Amino acid sequence: MAFTVTVMGLLIFAAAVAANFAGMILTSTILGPKRRNSVKDQPFECGSLPVGPTHTRFHIRFYLTAILFLIFDIEVVFLYPFITILRPELGVTGLWIMGAFLAVLVFGLAYEWRRGGMEWD
Amino acid sequence: MGLREVLLAVFAFGALAFALAVVSTRNTVYAALEFVAHLLCLAALYCLLDAPLLGVLQVMVYAGAIMVLFLFAVMMLDIQETGRESAFQGPGQVAGALLLAALLFALLVFGADRFPAAALAPAAAPGAPGVGADNVVRVARALFERGALVFEAVGVLLLTAVVAVMVMAKRRLEN
Amino acid sequence: MFGVGFFLALAFALFAVGAFGVLTRRDPLVMFMCIEMMFNSGNLALVALSRYLGLASGHALVFFVVAVAAAEVAVGLGIIIAIFRTEKDVNVDHLSELKG
Amino acid sequence: MIPAYGLRDLAVLGPEIACILGAALVLGLDMAFRSQSSKRLVEAAAALALGVSAALALGRLAAGPGSAFGGQVLDGAVPDVFRLGLAATGLLTLVLARREGGSQGLLHAEFYALLLFALGAMELITVSQDLMLSFVALETFSLAMYVLAGFNKAWHGNREAALKYFLLGAFAAAFFVLGMALVFGALGSVRLDAASALLSGGKLAAPREMLLDLGLSLCATALLFKVGAAPFHLWTPDVYAGSTTPVAYFLSAGAKLAGFGALLKLLGAVPGCPAPFPQILAVLAVATLLAGNLGALRQTNLKRLLAYSSVAHTGYVLVGLLGLGTAGSGAAASVLAYTLVYAVMAFVAFGLVAAAEGGLKRPLLLEDLQGMGFERPYFSLALAVAMVSMAGLPPTAGFIVKLGVFKAALDGGHTLAAVVAILNSVVSAAVYLRVLVALYMLPKSPDGAQGGARLSGTLGFAVVALALALLALGLLPGSLLALGSL
Numbered sequence: 001m002a003f004t005v006t007v008m009g010l011l012i013f014a015a016a017v018a019a020n021f022a023g024m025i026l027t028s029t030i031l032g033p034k035r036r037n038s039v040k041d042q043p044f045e046c047g048s049l050p051v052g053p054t055h056t057r058f059h060i061r062f063y064l065t066a067i068l069f070l071i072f073d074i075e076v077v078f079l080y081p082f083i084t085i086l087r088p089e090l091g092v093t094g095l096w097i098m099g100a101f102l103a104v105l106v107f108g109l110a111y112e113w114r115r116g117g118m119e120w121d
Numbered sequence: 122m123g124l125r126e127v128l129l130a131v132f133a134f135g136a137l138a139f140a141l142a143v144v145s146t147r148n149t150v151y152a153a154l155e156f157v158a159h160l161l162c163l164a165a166l167y168c169l170l171d172a173p174l175l176g177v178l179q180v181m182v183y184a185g186a187i188m189v190l191f192l193f194a195v196m197m198l199d200i201q202e203t204g205r206e207s208a209f210q211g212p213g214q215v216a217g218a219l220l221l222a223a224l225l226f227a228l229l230v231f232g233a234d235r236f237p238a239a240a241l242a243p244a245a246a247p248g249a250p251g252v253g254a255d256n257v258v259r260v261a262r263a264l265f266e267r268g269a270l271v272f273e274a275v276g277v278l279l280l281t282a283v284v285a286v287m288v289m290a291k292r293r294l295e296n
Numbered sequence: 297m298f299g300v301g302f303f304l305a306l307a308f309a310l311f312a313v314g315a316f317g318v319l320t321r322r323d324p325l326v327m328f329m330c331i332e333m334m335f336n337s338g339n340l341a342l343v344a345l346s347r348y349l350g351l352a353s354g355h356a357l358v359f360f361v362v363a364v365a366a367a368e369v370a371v372g373l374g375i376i377i378a379i380f381r382t383e384k385d386v387n388v389d390h391l392s393e394l395k396g
Numbered sequence: 397m398i399p400a401y402g403l404r405d406l407a408v409l410g411p412e413i414a415c416i417l418g419a420a421l422v423l424g425l426d427m428a429f430r431s432q433s434s435k436r437l438v439e440a441a442a443a444l445a446l447g448v449s450a451a452l453a454l455g456r457l458a459a460g461p462g463s464a465f466g467g468q469v470l471d472g473a474v475p476d477v478f479r480l481g482l483a484a485t486g487l488l489t490l491v492l493a494r495r496e497g498g499s500q501g502l503l504h505a506e507f508y509a510l511l512l513f514a515l516g517a518m519e520l521i522t523v524s525q526d527l528m529l530s531f532v533a534l535e536t537f538s539l540a541m542y543v544l545a546g547f548n549k550a551w552h553g554n555r556e557a558a559l560k561y562f563l564l565g566a567f568a569a570a571f572f573v574l575g576m577a578l579v580f581g582a583l584g585s586v587r588l589d590a591a592s593a594l595l596s597g598g599k600l601a602a603p604r605e606m607l608l609d610l611g612l613s614l615c616a617t618a619l620l621f622k623v624g625a626a627p628f629h630l631w632t633p634d635v636y637a638g639s640t641t642p643v644a645y646f647l648s649a650g651a652k653l654a655g656f657g658a659l660l661k662l663l664g665a666v667p668g669c670p671a672p673f674p675q676i677l678a679v680l681a682v683a684t685l686l687a688g689n690l691g692a693l694r695q696t697n698l699k700r701l702l703a704y705s706s707v708a709h710t711g712y713v714l715v716g717l718l719g720l721g722t723a724g725s726g727a728a729a730s731v732l733a734y735t736l737v738y739a740v741m742a743f744v745a746f747g748l749v750a751a752a753e754g755g756l757k758r759p760l761l762l763e764d765l766q767g768m769g770f771e772r773p774y775f776s777l778a779l780a781v782a783m784v785s786m787a788g789l790p791p792t793a794g795f796i797v798k799l800g801v802f803k804a805a806l807d808g809g810h811t812l813a814a815v816v817a818i819l820n821s822v823v824s825a826a827v828y829l830r831v832l833v834a835l836y837m838l839p840k841s842p843d844g845a846q847g848g849a850r851l852s853g854t855l856g857f858a859v860v861a862l863a864l865a866l867l868a869l870g871l872l873p874g875s876l877l878a879l880g881s882l
Binding site for chain 1: 123124125128174178181182185186187189190193194197257258260261262264265266269272273275276277279280282283284286287290
Binding site: 229265266267268269270271274275277278280281282284285287288289 | 398399401416423465466468469503506509510513516517520526528529532533535536539540542543546547574610
C-alpha cells in the first residue's frame with residue numbers, strides 16, 4: 001500500500017503530462033485550418049532559407065568537451081553519496097580519500113588544458 | 122497483482138523489447154534512441170528494486186552522458202552511408218549468432234536455475250531493513266569504507282581515459 | 297512471479313540479445329551499444345541480487361561498473377571517430393586490409 | 397568507520413604506485429617542458445619509474461607474503477615474481493621503443509604514460525583479491541593497450557586493428573561484469589578469499605556453489621581473451637601486424653604475464669576445480685595450440701608469424717594451468733616460468749624484427765631473412781637461439797619450461813591434453829625451422845631487405861644478452877627450477 005501511495009503522485013503527473021501533450025496536438029489538428037501549398041511544405045527555419053544537407057557533421061572539439069563532461073559527471077555522482085556520510089562517519093580519512101581522487105582528476109584536467117584539448121580552434 | 126507488479130512487468134517488458142529493437146533496427150540514430158529508452162526502463166526497474174540511487178545514476182550517467190557521446194559520434198559519422206544495405210552480417214553468420222546467443226542464454230539459465238529462493242538464503246537477518254531503507258548511506262559506506270582502494274583505482278582509470286582520448290583526438294595535429 | 301529468478305532470467309536474456317547484436321551487426325556504433333547492453337545486464341543482475349540478499353554493497357559495485365563503462369565509452373568512441381576521420385567509412389567488413 | 401589503512405598497506409602496493417606516479421611524472425615533465433629536448437628526459441623518467449617498481453617488487457619478494465587494504469590485496473612469491481617480470485617487460489619495451497626513434501612523434505610522453513598506466517594496472521591485477529578491483533585494473537590496462545595498438549601513424553591499417561581489438565576486448569569485459577554479479581549472488585561479496593574459504597570449508601550449498609562456479613568461469617573467460625586463447629585469438633595477428641614492434645612485444649608479453657597472473661589468482665581460489673571446468677579448459681588449450689601452430693605454418697610476414705606463435709604459447713601455458721589444484725604438480729610455478737621465459741624469447745625475436753625492419757617501408761617478410769645467416773652472424777645466431785627456444789628444443793630455456801607444463805598437465809591427470817601438446821610441439825618445430833632454413837639454407841632473395849639487421853646500441857646489447865641467457869638457462873636450469881619452490 002505504501003508503495004502505491006509513493007508512486008501514485010508520479011503516475012498522476014505522468015498521466016497529466018501525456019494528456020496535456022495529446023490534447024494540444026489533437027486540438028490543433030481538429031481546429032486548425034488545413035490549406036496545403038508548396039511553400040508551406042518546405043522546412044521552416046525561423047525565416048531563413050535552409051541551406052545544405054540536414055545531417056551536418058559535428059566538429060571533434062564538441063567531442064573533447066563532452067568527454068570532459070563525462071569524467072566530471074562521474075566525479076559528481078561519487079560526491080553525492082560521499083557527503084552524506086562525511087561528517088558522521090568518514091571524517092578526516094574520508095577527506096584524504098576524496099582528496100586523492102580529486103587530485104588525480106584535476107591532474108587530468110590540467111593535462112588536457114595544457115595539451116590544447118580545450119582550444120576552440 | 123498490485124501496482125508494483127504491474128509496473129515491474131511493464132518496465133521489464135520494455136527493457137527487453139527496446140533491447141530487441143536496438144539489435145534489429147537498421148538506422149543507427151533510431152538504434153541510439155531505442156537504446157536510451159532501454160536504459161530508462163532499466164532505471165525504472167532499479168527504482169522498483171529498492172535502488173533509487175542507482176536509478177538516478179543510470180539516468181544521469183548512462184542516459185544523460187554516455188548516450189550523448191554516442192549521439193555525438195553518430196552525428197560525426199556519415200549516417201547516410203552506414204546502416205543501409207549492409208546493416209547485418211550475412212545470413213549464415215546471423216543464424217550462427219542466433220544459435221550461440223540461445224545457447225548462452227540456456228547455459229546461464231541452466232546454471233542459475235537450481236539456485237532460487239530455497240537454496241540462496243538472504244544474508245540479512247529476517248526482518249532487517251531491506252536495501253531500500255537508508256539506501257544512500259548504506260551505499261556510501263560500501264563505497265568509501267570498504268571500497269576506498271577501488272575508488273582510487275577508478276580515479277586512475279579515468280585519468281588513463283583522458284590521456285587515451287587526447288591521443289586519439291590529437292593525432293591529427295601531427296599530420 | 298517477480299522473484300530474483302525472474303530478474304536473473306531477464307538479465308541473461310538481455311546479455312544474450314546484446315551478444316547476438318555484437319556478433320551480427322556491422323556498424324561499430326551499434327556493436328558498441330550492444331556491448332553496453334551486456335554491461336547493463338550485469339548491473340541488473342547485481343541490483344536484483346542485492347535486493348534479494350539484503351546487501352547494499354552490490355549497489356556500490358554497480359557504481360564502479362558504471363564509472364568503468366563511462367571511461368570505456370569515452371575511449372571506444374574516440375577510437376571509432378579517429379578511424380572515421382581518416383577512413384570515411386566505419387563498416388567493419390570494409391576493414392579487410394588486415395584479413396588472412 | 398573507515399578501517400585504519402596505513403603506510404604498511406601502501407608498501408604492499410609499492411610497485412604499482414611507482415608505475416602510476418611515474419606516469420604522472422612523465423605527463424608533468426611533458427607539460428612543463430614541451431620540446432624535443434624533453435624527450436630524453438621523459439624516457440629517463442619512465443625508465444626510472446620502472447626500475448623503482450622492479451626494485452620494490454624485489455623487496456616485496458624478500459619480505460614475504462603480505463595482505464593489505466583489509467585483504468583486498470594479497471601478494472606472495474608468485475605474484476611478486478609476476479610483478480618483477482612485468483616491470484622488466486616494461487623496461488624491455490622502452491629499449492625497443494628507443495630503437496623506433498621518433499615514431500611516437502609529438503605524442504611521445506603519452507606513449508610512455510600509457511605504458512606506465514598499463515603496467516601499474518597489470519601489476520595490480522596479479523595481487524588483487526577483489527574481483528571489482530581486478531575489473532578496474534583489467535579495464536585500465538585494456539584501455540591503455542587499445543590506444544597503444546593504434547599508435548602507429550605511418551600505416552593506417554593499425555587503426556582498424558585498434559578498432560577490432562577494442563570491440564572484442566569490450567565484449568570480453570562484459571563477461572567479467574556478469575560473472576562478477578553471479579559471484580556476488582553466491583557469496584554476498586566479490587572477494588576471492590571469501591570464495592576459497594567457503595569452498596574449502598564445504599559450507600556452500602550445492603546450488604550456490606554452482607552459481608559461484610558459473611560466475612568465476614565467466615570472469616575467467618574475459619581473462620582468456622586477454623591472453624589470446626582460442627576462440628578469442630582472432631584479434632592477435634591483425635593487431636600485432638598493425639602495431640609498432642615495441643607495442644606488439646608489449647601486447648604479447650605483458651598481456652600474457654598479467655592475464656596468467658590474474659588467472660592463477662582466480663583459479664587458485666577454487667580448490668579442486670568443479671567437474672566441467674578443467675575439461676573446458678583442456679578443450680580450449682588444445683584449440684589454442686592448434687589455432688596458433690597451424691596458423692603460424694602459413695605465415696610469411698614475420699610479425700604475423702610471431703603473433704600466431706604467441707597464440708600457440710598461450711596454449712602451452714593453458715596446458716600447464718590444467719595441473720592447478722593437484723598438489724605437487726607445480727602447475728603455478730610452471731605457468732610462471734613459461735610466461736617469464738616467453739617474455740624473454742619474444743623480446744629477442746621482436747628485437748631482431750625491429751633491427752631488421754629498420755628503414756623498411758613494408759612489413760618484414762620471411763624471404764628478407766634469406767641468406768643472412770653468414771652475412772650477419774650475430775643477428776642470425778641470436779634469432780636462431782630464439783627460434784630453437786620457442787620450438788622448445790634443448791639446450792634452451794624453452795625446453796625446460798615446456799617440460800614443466802607437460803609435467804603439470806600429466807600430474808593433473810590430463811594425459812590427452814599433454815599428448816596433444818607434445819604433438820603440437822612437433823608441428824611448431826616446423827614453423828620455427830622455416831625461419832632457420834631461410835636464414836641459413838636459402839640463397840639471398842633479389843628483392844630482400846638491404847642493409848638492415850645491424851645489432852647495435854642498447855637494443856643489440858639487450859638482445860644478445862638475453863639470447864645468451866636463454867642458452868644459459870637451458871644448460872643450467874637451476875634458477876628456473878627454483879621457481880617451483882616459491
